[in-house]
Amino acid sequence: MNNYNNIPPLPQPSATQAAPQQSEWSLTTYMTQVMRKVYVKMTLGLLLTALTSWLVISNEAIMSLFINVNGYEAGPTTLLWVLCFAELALVFILSMAINKLSSPMAAFLFYVYALINGITLTPIFLIYTMSSIALTFFVTAGVFLAMSIYGYTTKSDLTKFGTYMVMALIGLIVCTIINIFWANSVMDWIISFAGVAIFIGLTAWDTQKIKQMAQETDEANASKLATLGALSLYLDFINLFLYLLRLLGSRE
Numbered sequence: 468m469n470n471y472n473n474i475p476p477l478p479q480p481s482a483t484q485a486a487p488q489q490s491e492w493s494l495t496t497y498m499t500q501v502m503r504k505v506y507v508k509m510t511l512g513l514l515l516t517a518l519t520s521w522l523v524i525s526n527e528a529i530m531s532l533f534i535n536v537n538g539y540e541a542g543p544t545t546l547l548w549v550l551c552f553a554e555l556a557l558v559f560i561l562s563m564a565i566n567k568l569s570s571p572m573a574a575f576l577f578y579v580y581a582l583i584n585g586i587t588l589t590p591i592f593l594i595y596t597m598s599s600i601a602l603t604f605f606v607t608a609g610v611f612l613a614m615s616i617y618g619y620t621t622k623s624d625l626t627k628f629g630t631y632m633v634m635a636l637i638g639l640i641v642c643t644i645i646n647i648f649w650a651n652s653v654m655d656w657i658i659s660f661a662g663v664a665i666f667i668g669l670t671a672w673d674t675q676k677i678k679q680m681a682q683e684t685d686e687a688n689a690s691k692l693a694t695l696g697a698l699s700l701y702l703d704f705i706n707l708f709l710y711l712l713r714l715l716g717s718r719e
Contacts, residue, residue, distance in 0.1 A: 494682060501681040501689050502619070508574065508697035512581035513704065519585025524592045533586055534593070543590070550583050557583070561698055570690035577694050577701075584705065591709075595716035603715045607708040614667050615700070618674030629672030635665050655713075662710035670703045 523529050533547040557580040565573055591600065618625065639661055646654045677696035684692045 498678065498681045501684070501693060502678060502696075504690070504693035505677055505696035505700065508577065508693055509700045509704070512577060512697060512701045515578060515581040516585040516588065516705075519582050520589050520592065523586055523589045530589065533589060547587060550587055554580060554583055554587065558698070561695065565691055565695060568691070570694070573691050573694045577698050580698070581701065588705075591712065591716075595712060595718055599715060599717040600712065603708060603712045606715065607704065607711055610667060610711075611670055611704050611707060614670040615674045618671035619678055621671070621675065625672045625675050628668065629676065632665055632668040632672055635661070636669070639665055659710050659713040663707065663714065666703050666707040666710065670700070670707065673699045673703055 523533065531544075533544055533550070535542050535544050557576055560568075561573060561576055561580070568576070639658065642654070642658055642661075646658060673696075677692070677699065680692055680696075681689070
């Protein structure tokens with residue numbers, strides 16, 4: 468499972484700095500522009516991840532740096548494990564130290580994360596057929612788009628719902644760890660369905676949360692919010708894709 472983070476609070480603007488008070492932009496226009504930046508950064512992150520995975524899987528010399536292939540068995544190299552821990556570190560830095568980072572540095576770290584994630588996702592190309600990966604990607608894109616639109620347009624407050632989703636996510640992580648040792652196929656299916664449901668819900672909740680923060684964030688912090696929002700939705704998309712792949716993917 469990929470990492471998941473909640474967006475930390477950014478410094479609140481003063482009364483004279485608040486986005487709603489800016490004469491050149493209405494609140495709606497300003498919020499729309501911030502959300503557009505979120506989706507652009509997220510899309511660029513996904514494209515970087517896909518391109519990186521394709522470059523690694525298409526070059527045996529590069530792939531051998533990250534995956535040991537011995538006969539019919541394949542396993543991660545030490546370097547791949549190092550990159551997995553690097554991903555955790557990057558998410559921690561972006562989540563906890565965002566206010567100490569410049570906007571360009573925050574964006575740079577996000578794209579570095581997306582690149583590394585492209586490498587760590589490479590093994591799925593050795594497990595599932597390319598056609599099933601492509602199909603799952605398009606299904607994920609459709610579901611994600613629908614739920615993100617819902618989260619952006621709904622008048623309902625999803626705060627309590629999001630809290631339940633985070634609690635369910637914690638339970639999912641615990642069950643996943645247990646099943647690593649138990650290796651129960653029925654539990655694996657339950658975990659996969661639960662993962663899909665949880666990240667569908669989190670997509671809507673995160674979208675609404677980012678929208679609400681965009682209403683309260685001044686121009687000086689808008690770029691940082693866009694980066695954090697892109698990271699949050701990027702993680703929702705990747706995790707939703709991986710859980711759907713467990714259900715829809717055809718193995719080699």
